[in-house]
Amino acid sequence: MSTIEVKVPDIGDFDSVEIIEVLVAVGDQIAAEDSLITVESDKASMEIPSPASGIVTSLKVSVGDEIAQGSLILLMETSAQTDVEPDQETPVKEEVPAEAPAAKSFSGIADVQAEVVVLGSGPGGYTAAFRAADLGKKVILIEKEPVLGGVCLNVGCIPSKALLHVAEVVSEAAEFTEEDLGIKFAKPKIDNIKLRAYKDGVISKLTGGLKSMAKQRKVSTVQGYGKFTSANTIEVEAADGTKQTVGFENCIIAAGSSVTKLAFIPWQDERIWDSTDALELHTIPNRLLVVGGGIIGLEMATVYSALGAKVTVVELSPGLIPGADRDLIRPFEKALKKKYENIYTSTKVTELIPGNKGITCKFEGAKAPAEDTFDNVLVAIGRSPNGKLIDADKAGVIINEQGFVNVDNQMRTNVNNIFAIGDVVGQPMLAHKATHEAKIAAEVIDGQKRFFDVRTIPSVAYTSPEVAWCGQTEDELKAEGIEYIKGAFPWAASGRALSVGATNGVTKVLYDKSTRRMLGAGILGKNAGELIAEAALAIEMGAEMDDIAMTIHPHPTLSETLNFATEVAEGVCTDIYMPKKK
Numbered sequence: 110m111s112t113i114e115v116k117v118p119d120i121g122d123f124d125s126v127e128i129i130e131v132l133v134a135v136g137d138q139i140a141a142e143d144s145l146i147t148v149e150s151d152k153a154s155m156e157i158p159s160p161a162s163g164i165v166t167s168l169k170v171s172v173g174d175e176i177a178q179g180s181l182i183l184l185m186e187t188s189a190q191t192d193v194e195p196d197q198e199t200p201v202k203e204e205v206p207a208e209a210p211a212a213k214s215f216s217g218i219a220d221v222q223a224e225v226v227v228l229g230s231g232p233g234g235y236t237a238a239f240r241a242a243d244l245g246k247k248v249i250l251i252e253k254e255p256v257l258g259g260v261c262l263n264v265g266c267i268p269s270k271a272l273l274h275v276a277e278v279v280s281e282a283a284e285f286t287e288e289d290l291g292i293k294f295a296k297p298k299i300d301n302i303k304l305r306a307y308k309d310g311v312i313s314k315l316t317g318g319l320k321s322m323a324k325q326r327k328v329s330t331v332q333g334y335g336k337f338t339s340a341n342t343i344e345v346e347a348a349d350g351t352k353q354t355v356g357f358e359n360c361i362i363a364a365g366s367s368v369t370k371l372a373f374i375p376w377q378d379e380r381i382w383d384s385t386d387a388l389e390l391h392t393i394p395n396r397l398l399v400v401g402g403g404i405i406g407l408e409m410a411t412v413y414s415a416l417g418a419k420v421t422v423v424e425l426s427p428g429l430i431p432g433a434d435r436d437l438i439r440p441f442e443k444a445l446k447k448k449y450e451n452i453y454t455s456t457k458v459t460e461l462i463p464g465n466k467g468i469t470c471k472f473e474g475a476k477a478p479a480e481d482t483f484d485n486v487l488v489a490i491g492r493s494p495n496g497k498l499i500d501a502d503k504a505g506v507i508i509n510e511q512g513f514v515n516v517d518n519q520m521r522t523n524v525n526n527i528f529a530i531g532d533v534v535g536q537p538m539l540a541h542k543a544t545h546e547a548k549i550a551a552e553v554i555d556g557q558k559r560f561f562d563v564r565t566i567p568s569v570a571y572t573s574p575e576v577a578w579c580g581q582t583e584d585e586l587k588a589e590g591i592e593y594i595k596g597a598f599p600w601a602a603s604g605r606a607l608s609v610g611a612t613n614g615v616t617k618v619l620y621d622k623s624t625r626r627m628l629g630a631g632i633l634g635k636n637a638g639e640l641i642a643e644a645a646l647a648i649e650m651g652a653e654m655d656d657i658a659m660t661i662h663p664h665p666t667l668s669e670t671l672n673f674a675t676e677v678a679e680g681v682c683t684d685i686y687m688p689k690k691k
Contacts, residue, residue, distance in 0.1 A: 258315060402422050
C-alpha cells in the first residue's frame with residue numbers, strides 16, 4: 110500500500126474556482142475516475158475526478174473553499190499495484206490527448222446524407238447550419254426539441270430578457286414618487302397568465318423566424334435525440350421511439366449544456382425550482398430564496414423582486430458574480446441590499462427541508478441565520494456541458510471528465526471531420542461566443558483559413574443595475590504582475606445618469622502602463638450591456654488611451670462615461686475634481 114496526494118488538475122482558464130460539494134468522505138473506497146468534488150465557476154460547474162483507486166485517508170478541502178490548479182484535495186491510500194504515481198494529475202482539458210477512444214464502424218446505409226450535420230440548434234448550432242448553407246453546403250440540423258433555438262431562445266437568454274424588460278418598467282415606475290418628481294403611479298397588478306403569454310410570444314416570434322430561415326436556406330431539420338454511432342453517422346431517436354441514421358461528411362457538435370442539479374436537493378418538490386421552472390411564472394412567492402449569486406440567479410432575482418417577491422440571495426463566495434471586477438460589485442451589492450430582503454455571501458446551503466409551511470433552508474455562514482423558511486427556492490448554481498450525453502466516444506471524439514469537448518483554434522476535435530462549438534467546448538458559456546465559433550467552424554469546413562483568436566469576450570448580467578465587463582480585471586492584472594493605469598468615473602457626475610435616475614453607476618477602465626493599450630473595462634449601471642461593446646472593440650483593436658480620450662462622444666449620454674473614465678486615467682478629466690498628477 111502507498112499514500113498519494115490527489116491535487117486539482119488543470120481547470121482551464123480559471124485562476125481559481127469554488128467548491129460547492131464534497132462527494133467523498135474519509136474512509137470511502139473510490140475507483141479511478143470517480144468524482145471527488147464539484148466546483149463552480151461563473152456560469153458552469155464541473156466535477157473533479159480521482160486519478161486512481163483507493164481509500165480516502167484525509168480530506169484537505171471543504172465546501173466554500175477556493176482552489177486552484179495544484180491545490181491538495183485529499184490523501185488516498187492505494188494498492189501497490191496501481192500504476193499512478195503520487196504526483197500524477199488528471200488534466201481537465203488537454204490540447205493534444207495521448208489516446209482517443211476507438212471509433213465504431215457503421216456498415217449500413219444512412220437514411221439521409223449531408224455534407225454538414227449540426228447537432229443542436231441553439232445560437233451556435235443554427236448559426237453554424239445557416240453559415241454552412243450560405244457557403245453552398247447541404248446541411249442537416251438535428252434538434253431534440255420540437256422547436257429550434259435551444260436553451261437560449263426557449264428557456265434561457267430570450268425569455269429571461271423579456272421578463273427583465275417587464276421588471277425594469279415596473280421598477281422604474283416604482284421609483285417615481287409624487288414627492289420627488291410630482292408623478293405617482295398606482296401599484297401594478299400582475300397577471301401571471303398574460304405575462305407568461307407575452308414571454309412565450311417573444312419566443313415564438315424568434316423560433317418561428319428560425320424555422321423560416323432554415324427553409325429559405327434549404328437546411329433540413331431532423332427532430333429527435335441524436336447520438337453518434339460512428340465518425341460519419343448519428344442515430345436520431347424521435348419522441349415516438351422511431352429511429353433514423355443521418356450520415357455526414359463533416360459534423361459540428363453544438364450540444365450545449367444542462368442545468369446543474371446537486372444530489373442533496375429534493376427536486377421532487379414543486380416549490381424548488383431550477384432556472385427553467387422559474388421562467389414559467391406559475392406563482393409569485395411572498396418569500397423567495399435564490400441559491401447562487403451568479404448571473405443566472407441574480408437575473409431571476411431581479412424579475413421576481415420587481416414582481417413583488419421578497420428575495421433572499423445566498424452565495425458561497427465572498428461577493429456576488431465571481432469573476433467580475435470588485436470595484437463594480439461593491440456598489441452593485443449596496444444597491445441590491447436596498448431592494449432585497451437579505452444577501453448572504455460566504456454562506457453555503459447545507460439542507461433544504463420541505464414542510465407544510467414552506468421550504469426550510471439550513472445555512473452555514475457568519476452572517477446568516479442557522480435556518481429560515483421560504484415559499485419557493487430557486488437553485489441556480491450553474492450549468493454542465495452535454496458532451497457525455499451524445500456518445501461522442503463512438504466517433505472517436507475525446508470528451509473530458511466534465512463533459513467538455515477538446516478542440517483546437519479552428520474548433521476541430523481530435524477527429525478531423527468533427528468540430529465542436531459553444532457551451533460544450535468550455536468557458537465562457539455565452540451565446541455570443543458560440544455564434545462566433547459557429548461561423549469559424551463552418552468556414553473551416555468550407556476550406557477557409559479561419560481561427561478562433563479573440564482578445565476578449567464580454568460578459569453581462571442583465572440585473573438592475575446591469576453589470577458588464579470585458580478584458581482583464583484589476584485583480585487579474587495584479588496577479589500577473591502587469592503594471593497598469595486605472596481610471597474610474599462615478600455616474601453621480603454624469604448629467605445623463607442624473608436625469609434618468611442612474612447615479613449608482615460607475616465606469617472603470619484599465620490600460621497597460623507601458624503601451625497605453627486598453628486591457629480591461631467594466632461598467633455598472635443602466636444599459637451597461639449595450640455600453641460595453643465600445644470597450645470590447647477597443648481591446649480587440651488594440652486601442653490606446655488617446656484613441657478613446659480623443660474620440661468625441663455625444664453629450665449628454667451614458668456612453669461618454671467611458672471617455673470620462675479614460676480622461677481620469679490620463680489625469681485630464683474636467684467633469685470631476687481630481688488631485689493633480691505629478
